[in-house]
Every structure is written in C-alpha cells, then in structure tokens.
Amino acid sequence: MPSTIAEKILGAKVGKEVSPGELVVVDVDGVMAQDGTAPLAIKVMRERFGEERVFDPEKVAFVIDHTAPSNNPGTSELHIEMRRFCRKHKCTLYDVGTGICHQVMVEEGRAWPGSVFVGADSHTVTYGALGSFATGVGSTDAAIAMMTGRIWFKVPEALKFNLIGKFREGVMSKDLILKIIGDLKEDGATYMSAEFVGDGLKDMRIDSRLTVSNMVVEMGAKVGLMPADEEVMRFVEGRARGVPKPELTFPDPGAHYKDEFTYDLSEIEPMVAKPYSPANSVPVSEVEGIEVDQVFIGSCTNGRLEDVAVAARILKGKKVAPNTRCIVITASRNVYLQALKKGYVDVLTEAGCLVTFGTCGPCVGAHYGVLGPNEVGLFTTNRNFRGRSGHRTSKVYLASPATAAASAVEGKIADPRKYLKVRVRDMEV
Missing domain, CATH: 3.30.499.10 (Aconitase, domain 3)
Structure with a gap:
C-alpha cells in the first residue's frame, strides 16, 4: 500500500504497514527536555514511578535555554536539578549559552531522516525538515520515553503541501508558513502529518526548511515532514548519531492524503x-x-x-x-x-x-x-x-x-x- 512519509517512518519502526488511526508503540531514537519541562519530567519519575532511570544515556538530552542565564534563584534551582540529573545518569546536558534546544538538536545530529524523536517542547516538530518523525510531548510522556525508550502514537492522517516555483526578492520561508497557517487556521491540521513536497523545496536551504516545520504546530499538526532529499543528506552526513548513513525518505506515489494544497512560492508576499x-x-x-x-x-x-x-x-x-x-x-x-x-x-x-x-x-x-x-x-x-x-x-x-x-x-x-x-x-x- 502506498505510504505517506509519516506512515513510512512509523511502519519501519514496527516492521509492518500502518494506517491512519492505528495505535502503535515505537522505539525512540532520541528524547529531549528543556528547563521548563525537564524538572517536571524528573518529578514524574520520582513521584509516579518511584525511581529515576534513563534507558540510554546517549539518547537523552537536557537543554537549558528558555530562561538562560537564570533570572532568579528559583530558576537557578531548576537548572541545578537538571545538572544533577545529567551527572547522575550520564546523559548530555547542553548548559547555558549552548543554544536553543531545537537548533542544538539539529546541530548535534540527534535527529535524522527516518528517526523518531520526542521532545518535551511543542516545537520539536522542527526536525521534520530533516525527514524525522519529531514531535512534542508532555513532561509525563517524555519521562516515560526517557525511562523505557518507547512511546505510543496514533498514526496520523496526512495533508500534502505541494510547493512549486521560487520566492521573489525580499520574501522568506517564514512568509510561506504564515500564509499557510492563515489559510488553515489554528486547528486546520490537528494531529495530522503536514507533508511538504515539490520542486519548491529546492528554493529553500535547510535553515529555511526548519522554519516551516517549526511552525506547523501552530495549525495543530503532529509533525511537519519534508522528504530527505540530497540537500538534507548533505547536511546530516557525518552528523547523524547512531546510524552510518540515513536513508532517503519520500512519500510513495499514490499515497493517500486527507487533503492537498498547492502553493506557488512566486506568489507569496511578505506576511505579518x-x-x-x-x-x-x-x-x-x-x-x-x-x-x-x-x-x-x-x-x-x-x-x-x-x-x-x-x-x-x-x-x-x-x-x-x-x-x-x-x-x-x-x-x-x-x-x-x-x-x-x-x-x-x-x-x-x-x-x-x-x-x-x-x-x-x-x-x-x-x-x-x-x-x-x-x-x-x-x-x-x-x-x-x-x-x-x-x-x-x-x-x-x-x-x-x-x-x-x-x-x-x-x-x-x-x-x-x-x-x-x-x-x-x-x-x-
């Protein structure tokens, strides 16, 4: 059966074809939490499960970025707790000044084409620009993923966004995604896979693509996926952790989408x-x-x-x-x-x-x-x-x-x- 990008990734994880609405439990390739959510995840481990545990220190990362550097003693205490946890469990801490979590995860190669990544931050969807099924979860789900290395999903329905043409002078990919969100509104893609395809992607560097995927959650999408084309593969080569060479990930011809939209980049104008x-x-x-x-x-x-x-x-x-x-x-x-x-x-x-x-x-x-x-x-x-x-x-x-x-x-x-x-x-x- 022809598959969307989301169905391909989740299907590969469970070893069979999957369909929208199906519940699946998959292994995760990475888990991240930041200073607004990591302390809550630690608290969940202690109070709900009675222990702190990390399934694989190489695949768990904390980032101090939201209130970095600290602006009050209470925030400093939360940062200290994150540092303590990472020292104890030998997982990675990206401390004050390293960067904003989503940029750091991309730079550090923690998400790659075909990977499944969950972060205790809604804008984890950013990594979908690299062909990763990356999505935000709450602190409780993040805690469970950190402890077990697994998480459940409902296989999402998908929307296809065909991008054609080239941007004109002074126009950026932020204008495109603002236009799309304005068209679909806040709930136009709720729990769906927003999948961007077409020759228009060639007019966007990785930086531009990350911007588009970053904002799909503002229309309710579960993930914002793009094919892992040659530009993506050049970016992740030598960077992706845990895999010798990620595979190209494209939707199959004839894959079923709930709806399809075409955007001519040459018609996009600066949006606010x-x-x-x-x-x-x-x-x-x-x-x-x-x-x-x-x-x-x-x-x-x-x-x-x-x-x-x-x-x-x-x-x-x-x-x-x-x-x-x-x-x-x-x-x-x-x-x-x-x-x-x-x-x-x-x-x-x-x-x-x-x-x-x-x-x-x-x-x-x-x-x-x-x-x-x-x-x-x-x-x-x-x-x-x-x-x-x-x-x-x-x-x-x-x-x-x-x-x-x-x-x-x-x-x-x-x-x-x-x-x-x-x-x-x-x-x-």
Whole structure:
C-alpha cells in the first residue's frame, strides 16, 4: 500500500504497514527536555514511578535555554536539578549559552531522516525538515520515553503541501508558513502529518526548511515532514548519531492524503501575523506603518545564520530607529560564531542592535526584552499569544527576519522588498 512519509517512518519502526488511526508503540531514537519541562519530567519519575532511570544515556538530552542565564534563584534551582540529573545518569546536558534546544538538536545530529524523536517542547516538530518523525510531548510522556525508550502514537492522517516555483526578492520561508497557517487556521491540521513536497523545496536551504516545520504546530499538526532529499543528506552526513548513513525518505506515489494544497512560492508576499494568533496573518501592506517599540530577530524559528545574514544585509550602513529597540539573538553559540566571523555581528551592533546568543528570552517572556504595558513588538518568533512575551496589554506581530530588519530601520512595520533587492536563496550566507 502506498505510504505517506509519516506512515513510512512509523511502519519501519514496527516492521509492518500502518494506517491512519492505528495505535502503535515505537522505539525512540532520541528524547529531549528543556528547563521548563525537564524538572517536571524528573518529578514524574520520582513521584509516579518511584525511581529515576534513563534507558540510554546517549539518547537523552537536557537543554537549558528558555530562561538562560537564570533570572532568579528559583530558576537557578531548576537548572541545578537538571545538572544533577545529567551527572547522575550520564546523559548530555547542553548548559547555558549552548543554544536553543531545537537548533542544538539539529546541530548535534540527534535527529535524522527516518528517526523518531520526542521532545518535551511543542516545537520539536522542527526536525521534520530533516525527514524525522519529531514531535512534542508532555513532561509525563517524555519521562516515560526517557525511562523505557518507547512511546505510543496514533498514526496520523496526512495533508500534502505541494510547493512549486521560487520566492521573489525580499520574501522568506517564514512568509510561506504564515500564509499557510492563515489559510488553515489554528486547528486546520490537528494531529495530522503536514507533508511538504515539490520542486519548491529546492528554493529553500535547510535553515529555511526548519522554519516551516517549526511552525506547523501552530495549525495543530503532529509533525511537519519534508522528504530527505540530497540537500538534507548533505547536511546530516557525518552528523547523524547512531546510524552510518540515513536513508532517503519520500512519500510513495499514490499515497493517500486527507487533503492537498498547492502553493506557488512566486506568489507569496511578505506576511505579518497580527495579535493574538499566528493564524491572524495578512500581507504586510495591511499593517504597514504601525509603530513598533521593539523588534526581536531570533528564536528557534528564525535565529539561524540565513536569518542573521538577511538582517545584516538590510541594516548594513543604517541605524535602528531612535524610538525602537532591536534585539538579535542567534539560536546557538555556533550560529553566533559563524555570524561573528562573517562580520554580521559587527554590522548589527553598529546599527544599534543588542546582539547575543543561545536563549529563548523574549519569545517566552523570560528576559532580554519583555514587553511592558501597551508596547508593540515585531518578533520573528512562532507565537504571539496575549501576554506570552510581556504585559497582557502588549501586542506582538510575527514576521520574517527581512520584515523585522526593515521595521527596525523605520521604527514601524515596513515592507522589506524596498531594502532586500535579492532572492534569499541567491544570497551568500
């Protein structure tokens, strides 16, 4: 029977063909938790199961990233508990400054084509760009997976997104996913496998693809999968842990999808999601001119090298508007070092940005730029729920790094196409 990417991966794990709605128990290739969820998973082990146990230290990782560095003694205690656990059980701890969990997992090769990865963080779906059945779970399920190395899933129905054409100048993959979420809304893909195929993928580097998969959960998807084509295989070669060479993973011709959609990348324009939902997306022209107090370029959605390169290209030789703050946080120390070597950090700093690395910070309203009463922010993050990034009366608009950088220059939401006269794929990054 022809299979979708999700059905292929789960079927390979259980050794038989699987169908949507079927319940399966599979071995996991990796488990991750961060500082907002790892302490809860440890507590579950102790209180519900009466013991701490890790099925395989090589496959379990903790990341301190959400409130990193700590902003109060209580958070410091949680970080200390994570360090203690990892020392005791010999699993990996990525401590303060290493990076945001999803970027670190990708850099460290902990997810690869055909793998099954669960993380106690909803944006674990990011790794689907590498052909991994990667999804977020609660702390209880994460604890069980850490202890047993197994987890259950209902085989998801699938949606196919056919991507054709090429992006135009000033348009990024963030604009594509905001358009898709705006079309399908918050529940348009609930517990489904969102599968992206087509020649349009060739117009996206790995950085761009990760952005798309990262946000599928905002329309309810269980996973956001892409075929493991040659570009993916080049990225994971020598990086993937535990496998000599991952296999190419494509959907079968004739595989059944609940619905199919076609998006011509050449028709996508810069998009902005208005408060208070990622699905509340509109073309930038509808919100152009709204004044912003703070611009944030970064997060697990848009803190990679391509994103920083775009921002630096727009801000080079310019200054952040007088009444606007601009914060740039790369998704990992590795990305920061690359940006430093290429001169992007210098460009952004000279433009008036605060540039740092390796923390979720303002995205989750922890620190490094929490919005005050009635302030307006333009963020490259994945969520703009009321009160998430600051005071309940603050407002966050979501946009691409190009739109964010252009808006930092003008101090108001701006169309990036007047500044970025090149296709992102054609840029040297």
